[in-house]
Amino acid sequence: MRETRANFDVHSDFDVHCYAESWPLKTAFVISRGARTEARVVVVEVSADGVTGVGECTPYPRYGESVESVLAEISSVLPALRRGLTREQLQQALPAGAARNALDCALADWEWRKSGAAHSGPDWLPTVQTLVIADPDSMSEAARAAARRGVTVLKLKLDRQLVLERVAAVRAAAPDCQLVIDANEAWDGEGLPALCQALAEHGVAMLEQPLPAGEDALLADFPHPLPICADESCHTRADLPHLAGRYDMLNIKLDKTGGLCEAQALAEAAAAQGFEVMLGCMLCTSRAVRAAWPLGQFARFVDLDGPTWLAQDVEPLRFEGGRVYWT
Known part of the structure; x- marks a missing residue:
């Protein structure tokens, strides 16, 4: 460090x-x-x-x-x-x-x-484990290793190449895991409805930010065969009017909301408007995961695996069996 x-x-x-x-x-x-x-x-x-x-x-x-x-x-x-x-x-x-x-x-x-208040949140939270972009065989091996460790939800980072091939390889390697996909704005509208349908048929549980923020009006023009989650398109409550009808879920990250105050307000407003919530993080140490902890119990998906990518952490939380434990 x-x-x-x-x-x-x-x-x-x-x-x-x-x-x-x-x-x-x-x-x-x-x-x-x-x-x-x-x-x-x-x-x-x-x-x-x-x-x-x-x-x-x-x-x-x-x-x-x-x-x-x-x-x-x-x-x-x-x-x-x-x-x-x-x-x-x-x-x-x-x-x-x-x-x-x-x-x-x-x-x-x-x-x-x-x-002097004691920690009052849950003792542990489930967390997805991210698989970064690689060739299908490498992603398959990473998925198999994660499943052996007890991970139950895998998040696949994907670009525009070999989408279904990578998903199929991961699904075959980890048949019992839930799969979510994060395109990080890399896709375009061409063939998107058919691709979403194919992903749903592979049992994908959610698709995150397929289109660039500001270019996602197309998402309102076809039925969603699987939930679509806003990440780059959603920072604060001010974004909510533009997301209705396009997204089913919101990825809340403290670095986007500007802290816990707005994150909690966004989570409440999102729930009131019918959005589900994913709690996410950036590449970070366990300090940042502790700060986001109060929101975890209200999220459908918790994506707090940022510290697992570090060669060394600070005051590390314990990640084990698809869970992160408060320590």
Whole structure:
């Protein structure tokens, strides 16, 4: 793990330390947009009264973010934090995104630790295991190995090539696993209804973000033989009016919502409007998974396997048998 650190002494009540870390991966994480070999995260620590709260975010270039831009955003609100910025006020002080998420989660963690409250969520959550893009034989082997470990839901990263061949190979290798597919915006509308039907016939339980965000009107023009989930198309409650009739499910990630405040509000609004929920994460350490934990019990699918890709984790949670355990 490589670390760069920039400390900000904010005020006599709160000291804030903000720094970037790079965590090498065990193997390359390959999706339709390319491959990654490390997780680059930004960590915020807020300390007062002998208590420290920690938040983590993963800047995402797809949304115009970098480690440098996130550090600059966080720095921009430190004077307001000195004046007593609350979590509620933070929602207006910064836009939804990684920077606000790290601050919101750090403040929420501080409040929880300061209160002395015991952990009140479930002791474990089910989690999918991601299979990255590879040739069908390699994906088949990865699926078989995951099934042997007790994983029950596999998430296949796919591009536009060999879609059905890869799905068939994984299905044959792990016949008892549920399959979900994430195209990360890589598909287009040509033949999409027929492809969705074929995926449903292979027993695929859900398809995530097949079309680019902003180009998904086609999803309203044909019946969905399997649920379709919005990821890149859904960040906050402001996106909900555009998703009705196109998507059946929403992937909620704290790095998109800008923290737990908006994530919880989005989950409630989504349920009220008839959407199912998937809880997701970026490539991250166990710190980020702990922050998202309160939402897990309300999600149909939980996708919190980000730390399993790291060569080394920090304060690691235990991932075993298709579950992640609070430790």
